[in-house]
Amino acid sequence: DAGITQSPRHKVTETGTPVTLRCHQTENHRYMYWYRQDPGHGLRLIHYSYGVKDTDKGEVSDGYSVSRSKTEDFLLTLESATSSQTSVYFCAIRDISEGNTIYFGEGSWLTVV
Template sequence: DAGITQSPRHKVTETGTPVTLRCHQTENHRYMYWYRQDPGHGLRLIHYSYGVKDTDKGEVSDGYSVSRSKTEDFLLTLESATSSQTSVYFCATRGGGANYGYTFGSGTRLTVV
């Protein structure tokens, strides 16, 4: 997980509150991704970024927004948290284009009560 830091590592929040998760990388990778991992669903892509201010939606983007104002930071915001957004969130980066693997962060465990 060296080079990618997710914060916070754990968070408990109340339904209806906004929440922002941060992914910080020191690898200067162009591509960054947010996934959520849930039992029975594997990893599902929420949003991704091809570069600064260049983002796009993934499979499960409803209720989430992202921002990337700097190469090293990719923020995921839950606009109004719901219990269905209780999950483990992973950030990943990729340095090159095709034929490069991902580097993952250690994850953020979010509980919405």
């Protein structure tokens, strides 16, 4: 257990509304990630953070923004949700003391209708 908590765990929202997913970690890890998982695509990196206020884009960042104002929290925002953003979202941390092992949260199931 890497002390990762995601909220909300399940959400249904309407097209065009903003949505924020929260990832909270308790072990002071520097690197945090947001992935999305879709059938046939595996896990794809949306955004990542390498420190407070330090973030960068992943391979599927369009339509998403992130913020990290504290070490323990990494927020993913969908500014105007679309049906193509219906997915399962996973937050993860990298433990650099364990060979860069990635540990995942339990996931947030988002449905955009």
